[in-house]
Amino acid sequence: MLQEIGFNGGVPITEEFFIKNISGRHNEELCGVLLPNWDLQRARKFMDDKEALFRRLASEQLEPVKGLNKLCKWIEERGLKRAAVTNAERSNAELLISALGLSDFFEVVVLANDCERQKPFPDPYLRALQVLEVSPKHTLVFEDSVSGVKAGxxxxxxxxGMGLRNPEKSLADAGASFVINDFNDPKLWTALEELENKEEIVTVTT
Known part of the structure; x- marks a missing residue:
């Protein structure tokens, strides 16, 4: 879509550009980052069209991260509270959660528009903690973006950190305790076992 409007002289953006300037950002912020010379109404329309295209592609191509079902079962068996905290638009979040069969899994869904400030500010996560009535000291977060890691x-x-797209170093530099490639990663299960033994985990958010 950026190519179609002549962004960057029509040259496709690189993965590095995406990671640095787009990944994890809310659309209102992207209006200023990508389309600073457009009036706000036109920029918002572009973002709405982007989201519609995303939903179409996601409905056709979406696949769960390896080990997701295993992790969800582990969480449910222990009765842990859980929330989805996302910068995504409501329609996108609902589509993804439903497509992955997680509609009944999350007790709370906090969207970007539910808070005055979005990630990388902590507001969305603080709201989830408030609704679930839990302490941040007993909460584990899974995040795949730098802004999300900073927020948590x-x-x-x-x-x-979920090293699905962003480099491990970027997620670690943002504050991730460790980075995994999927939910089968032995590092995750070692950490979960240690937290469970210390009775230090009651909530999982993503």
């Missing part, structure tokens, strides 16, 4: 850390929570 700023809210005082232990954050596991």
């Amino acid at each position: 850390v700023a809210a005082g929570m232990l954050v596991v």
Whole structure:
């Protein structure tokens, strides 16, 4: 879509550009980052069209991260509270959660528009903690973006980085305690066992 409007002289953006300027950002912020010379109404329309395209592609291509079902079962068996905290638009979040069969899994869904400030500010995570009535010291966060990691850390929570797209170093530099490639990663299960033995985990958010 950026190519179609002549962004960057029509040259496709690189993965590095995406990671640095787009990944994890809310659309209102992206209006200024990508389309600073457009009036706000036009920029918002572009973002709405982007989201519609995303939903179409996601409905056709979405696949769960390896080990997701295993992790969800582990969480449910222990009766842990859980929340989805996302910068995504409501329609996107609902589509993804439903497509992955997680509609009944999450007790709380906090969207970007539910808070005055979005990630990387801690507000969305703080709201989830408030609704679930839990302490950040007993909460584990899974995040795949730098802004998300910063938000979780700023809210005082232990954050596991998901190295699905962003470089491990970027997630670690943002404050992730460790980075995994999927939910089958032995590092995750070792950490979960240690936290469970210490009775230090009651909530999982992502």
